[in-house]
Amino acid sequence: MKDTYYRMQRKKINKRNSHMIILAGIAAIVSLSVIVAAAVMNQAEQHNKLYASASSHTSSSSASSASPSSQAPVSSQAEASSSNAVSAGTNTLKVSFDFSKPVDQSQSVDNTYFSDAAIIGDSRAVGLINYTSLSNVKNYAYRSATTSKILESTDLISGKNITVMQDMAANKDKYKKVYIMLGLNEISWPNYNTSKAKYHTMIDQIRASQADVQIYLQAVMPIGKYAETHHSYLRMAKIQKYNEMLKTVAADKKVYYVDPSSVVIGTDGFALDEAVSKADGYHFQKPYCIKWLDFLKAHTVQ
Numbered sequence: 001m002k003d004t005y006y007r008m009q010r011k012k013i014n015k016r017n018s019h020m021i022i023l024a025g026i027a028a029i030v031s032l033s034v035i036v037a038a039a040v041m042n043q044a045e046q047h048n049k050l051y052a053s054a055s056s057h058t059s060s061s062s063a064s065s066a067s068p069s070s071q072a073p074v075s076s077q078a079e080a081s082s083s084n085a086v087s088a089g090t091n092t093l094k095v096s097f098d099f100s101k102p103v104d105q106s107q108s109v110d111n112t113y114f115s116d117a118a119i120i121g122d123s124r125a126v127g128l129i130n131y132t133s134l135s136n137v138k139n140y141a142y143r144s145a146t147t148s149k150i151l152e153s154t155d156l157i158s159g160k161n162i163t164v165m166q167d168m169a170a171n172k173d174k175y176k177k178v179y180i181m182l183g184l185n186e187i188s189w190p191n192y193n194t195s196k197a198k199y200h201t202m203i204d205q206i207r208a209s210q211a212d213v214q215i216y217l218q219a220v221m222p223i224g225k226y227a228e229t230h231h232s233y234l235r236m237a238k239i240q241k242y243n244e245m246l247k248t249v250a251a252d253k254k255v256y257y258v259d260p261s262s263v264v265i266g267t268d269g270f271a272l273d274e275a276v277s278k279a280d281g282y283h284f285q286k287p288y289c290i291k292w293l294d295f296l297k298a299h300t301v302q
Contacts, residue, residue, distance in 0.1 A: 119178075120180050124221070147186065151164075169208070180202070200249065218258050222265050223276070224273060236270060260296060264291070
């Protein structure tokens, strides 16, 4: 009986020990799993930190490499805002000047001022140059000249059959002042927008060949009463309208608008009788061409 009892007790103990061993094994496995999971999580966290650091460095490098181009406009804007000049073609112009208004009176210059100047004009400009002996100016003035003819018509200039603009391009950077004295022969045109467009083209072409040139756009000066009543198309009302167009060209293209009308005009708004030719009533007599030149010399931008 005792033997049977002891055998049964040993079986119970062995069974209990087996359970404990199994439980211990399970516990060991669970602990090992926890340790492995923690290691994996730690490795992942380290990887994320490393990736974040690498991404941050890449972003900084990209921003640094992009910085010159992205910051350049800001720098350019700062320079532009601090500058007192603007670029127009190949020219530098003073922003402070109000191009919508005529040039004010200035200290008078002498004839040497025109040594590096050119005059583009019609027959009135021919009279100005001839009557004042302004021999040192480049003479691009001829009878019946218009904006179209200056741009498109060829003539014998500098020994070649070329346009005024072509000759000016061949004399690159030679002229520091260019006076445009046209309009009288095109005030009968039905649409002044055509003239306006041609002035824009002419000014652009002058600036393309003459660096830092001062361009003076002159008003069409008054006609006498004889021309008003006898000429086929010359009328003061048309001249006034044309001059309004010229003012918009000056403002749009930033050129200097100059108006010498005051040296020839009478109280009635027409040119004085003694100022103009008795034969046609619109070409100016020598004394008034001299007054005209004196006006130009006393209205420059310096």
